């Protein structure tokens with residue numbers, strides 16, 4: 001029997017609470033919105049009115065529906081008003097002592113049958129429940145930010161939560177148009193357990209000046225299709241909330257150092273830089289609560305072109321290799337108007353590579369992106385060869401041969417003998433140290449990484465990797481070329497995984513660990529990341545697409561470089577690779593693809 005819920009109260013109208021009130025009222029449920037002071041109540045009311053007004057302005061809500069929605073909400077200071085509601089959702093700051101005191105008070109005030117729910121992101125629902133005389137009626141209802149938009153709700157049951165309470169809350173989620181996953185009480189539940197290590201790592205990268213805030217965010221948006229970069233997301237979440245979540249996850253989640261909050265987060269919180277809600281966090285906003293970004297002293301100056309730093313001119317480009325990346329990169333350069341020399345290892349390969357590039361251009365013609373004449377002109381710009389000596393007069397060489405260090409080092413040593421002085425030599429490696437390729441030549445200052453993403457013709461991102469020997473001119477040249485290709489270049493130092501893979505693969509590995517621990521299922525974890533965080537694919541979908549062997553190799557590199565215990569490849573990932581379950585291509589990975 002599911003418990004019936006007709007009236008609800010929401011306590012705390014901050015970043016989450018105001019949105020949660022809107023979710024209930026939008027779906028025809030009367031809400032009592034409660035705050036600690038008149039000022040906080042007014043702020044909460046203003047957020048709700050602002051949000052519904054924006055929905056009306058965008059044509060997503062009729063004015064009459066907005067008025068009806070607002071008519072369902074009553075605002076009160078103090079908990080006494082909550083005596084008759086069927087459910088209370090608490091959304092006060094993420095501190096156990098505060099929540100326990102609040103729940104003890106709610107227990108005294110609310111009617112005996114009322115369900116008491118917390119929106120905590122990381123605290124133990126069990127710890128909160130024992131502050132009441134009704135722990136069986138305490139549950140976690142974890143909405144995602146922004147609550148009116150994100151489809152997912154994590155329903156968190158403790159060992160004592162009554163089944164009819166769980167059923168009642170699940171039914172309520174259905175009425176709210178949300179998708180619920182019901183899980184046990186564990187630090188960070190599904191989504192935050194996978195998200196916060198990644199967010200913290202992004203802050204550590206920024207703090208170490210490994211890449212700029214814009215570049216870190218662009219890398220994850222453009223490289224992984226995420227709706228927001230990690231630093232912009234932290235600003236949305238609120239740095240104070242993020243600090244508390246990380247701190248709790250560190251203490252509850254086995255003291256994984258990856259959850260120990262990056263020192264910069266604490267400094268920002270102390271300085272009052274809380275993110276959007278205070279008008280400034282990693283970025284600066286037009287005013288507190290506004291999503292509109294305004295330039296500040298860290299904003300890159302768009303009017304200074306990269307060429308001002310002594311970039312060399314590039315007209316002719318060599319691409320070495322015959323695989324997917326090489327053919328994609330040939331297409332990208334030739335389409336952008338560069339003269340290209342394609343060099344493969346075997347005599348019969350040039351024709352294969354030409355066919356692959358032509359096949360891809362033909363598809364672009366069918367899609368209407370290219371005329372037949374443009375396709376032919378693009379192909380005419382490429383010389384197809386099996387002889388490295390044909391690279392003697394190019395200005396840039398992009399190497400995309402096998403991901404094996406000795407193969408790449410041999411190639412770089414040969415290029416060093418063949419190429420004219422001043423040529424930019426680039427590797428597309430995704431996991432090997434660029435400096436090792438550079439040191440195979442006598443000109444390490446001219447060697448960079450240009451990490452294209454697959455499929456290169458479609459992906460807008462290129463990571464531009466400089467080593468400790470790369471000259472400023474070589475870096476400027478690399479940036480200018482990437483810009484001329486119409487790609488977003490993200491500049492980063494030469495560390496395992498660069499920006500994207502260093503942030504992506506540990507998250508995927510964590511998802512495998514979560515599965516291994518039987519905390520949740522492949523489907524629910526995928527759902528949680530897609531519907532709770534707006535990811536285009538869930539971690540297991542992505543692992544099956546990327547290839548489990550590729551993910552394992554990258555994770556091993558990351559682990560080898562930093563020796564962080566939390567980065568050790570998940571045993572389940574190792575076993576699946578050993579068993580030949582490599583993902584979609586192999587017919588089976590985390591899911592069976594043979595029937596599709």
Ligand SMILES: NC(=O)c1ccc[n+]([C@@H]2O[C@H](COP(=O)([O-])OP(=O)(O)OC[C@H]3O[C@@H](n4cnc5c(N)ncnc54)[C@H](O)[C@@H]3O)[C@@H](O)[C@H]2O)c1
Pocket residue numbers: 011012013014015016017034035036040090091092093094095102119120121122142143144145236237238241245277
């Ligand atoms: N920010 C997010 O992205 C996010 C996402 C999901 C869940 N959560 C969780 O939601 C909860 C709230 O987080 P937030 O980010 O909205 O915090 P917030 O700081 O933005 O808002 C907290 C609100 O609670 C009010 N408050 C404080 N003490 C109160 C009391 N005793 N009675 C009534 N109101 C009180 C404050 O005035 C403030 O308006 C936390 O448990 C957090 O972990 C946050």
